[in-house]
Amino acid sequence: MPKRIPVVEKILSANDRIAQENRARLDEAGVFSINLMASPGAGKTSLIEHTVQRLARQFRLAAIDGDIATSIDADRAAAAGATAIQINTGGQCHLDAVMLRDALKQLDLIEFDLLLVENVGNLVCPADFELGTHKNVLIASIPEGDDKPYKYPGMYKDVDALIVNKIDLLPYIAFDMDYFRRGVELLNPGLVTFPISCRTTEGLDEWLDWIKTNARP
Amino acid sequence: MPKRIPVVEKILSANDRIAQENRARLDEAGVFSINLMASPGAGKTSLIEHTVQRLARQFRLAAIDGDIATSIDADRAAAAGATAIQINTGGQCHLDAVMLRDALKQLDLIEFDLLLVENVGNLVCPADFELGTHKNVLIASIPEGDDKPYKYPGMYKDVDALIVNKIDLLPYIAFDMDYFRRGVELLNPGLVTFPISCRTTEGLDEWLDWIKTNARP
Secondary structure: OOOOOOOOOOOOOHHHHHHHHHHHHHHHHOOEEEEEEEOOOOOHHHHHHHHHHHHOOOOOEEEEEEEOOOOHHHHHHHHHOOEEEEEEOOOOOOOOHHHHHHHHOOOOHHHOOEEEEEOOOOOOHHHHOOOOOOEEEEEEEHHHOOOHHHHOHHHHHOOOEEEEEOHHHHHHOOOOHHHHHHHHHHHOOOOOEEEOOOOOOOOHHHHHHHHHHHHOO | OOOOOOOOOOOOOHHHHHHHHHHHHHHHHOOEEEEEEEOOOOOHHHHHHHHHHHHOOOOOEEEEEEEOOOOHHHHHHHHHOOEEEEEEOOOOOOOOHHHHHHHHOOOOHHHOOEEEEEOOOOOOHHHHOOOOOOEEEEEEEHHHOOOHHHHOHHHHHOOOEEEEEOHHHHHHOOOOHHHHHHHHHHHOOOOOEEEOOOOOOOOHHHHHHHHHHHHOO
């Protein structure tokens, strides 16, 4: 008796196909790339500034900054020493693979080792759009509150690393780190986490070591 | 010679039509309603808690809380003394008029004077979806940084009032209030603004007075 053989195939979305192409271009050029995601004001640009300043001697750095409007972020990344490109999404609440593809065309990729992509400030939508970068990193921030993993699970569950920024504000804010970490652990067990302060630079060394380890395997 | 007469008609989107219906229902029941929008962690729920506690003697209060997941926010609003309803958007990054309509059906509106709607934490998308509430209010937060009006103009340009929360953190954070206010003024001249701290309760009286003035015209 003939049996029906189920054929299950992963059909890639248009976005995911272009993300794969982006990854191939980055790999071919030997560029290690990170997609930084966070709420508005969690410290994406500050982290990029510190990372660029501290790694400029070892890596040739590029930054691609996504925002609704202005070039404030790319200006800051450029001032820190990166080759910077601003994407203005014109209202769209996230970057997608097409936007990254278009931005990559403006870089001679062979000239770079490390690319930092700053997504639009948003704790919901960017999680749904793969860009093709090697790592997705989420920046949480102490003033946002300790309940964010529970309330924005989509953003926490698939990232490769978590930065908890603004730990210098812990004395002034009610933030239960154990409650926060339990929420993260439920969604993304064992997630590598870096508590840092871009203001005092505490914890930055561990983050930079993680980049170095991953960028030069 | 016949001239072509241009016929320009505002076609309401499906969302806007339902928003109008929501407004009509609220007006008919005599419920004054506010849509609170902000980034994740800016203090929407804390503001609702304070507002409910302080106005409970004068107003019969309801809260409708929108989140990706959990009922944390509605639980807090209920604990503060409001009749609270949680909307879980299941991933969607904003409330829309249909979600509010469905939530309103769960309230006997004639039993209430004041409705506080807490939108999903997001500084981009909620601005595009009218709910039908009487006022749209944005909560900014000191730790988010002073450049947010420039980078998220869509959210600032159409709101009816602006709350600047967490002013108790001003001593610990580089935040240029003049630069922030200039950005707001460019987008929304003369916007009524309430600097407050939900932690110390500084500035809350002015916010509560604004509600009383608008709710009982």
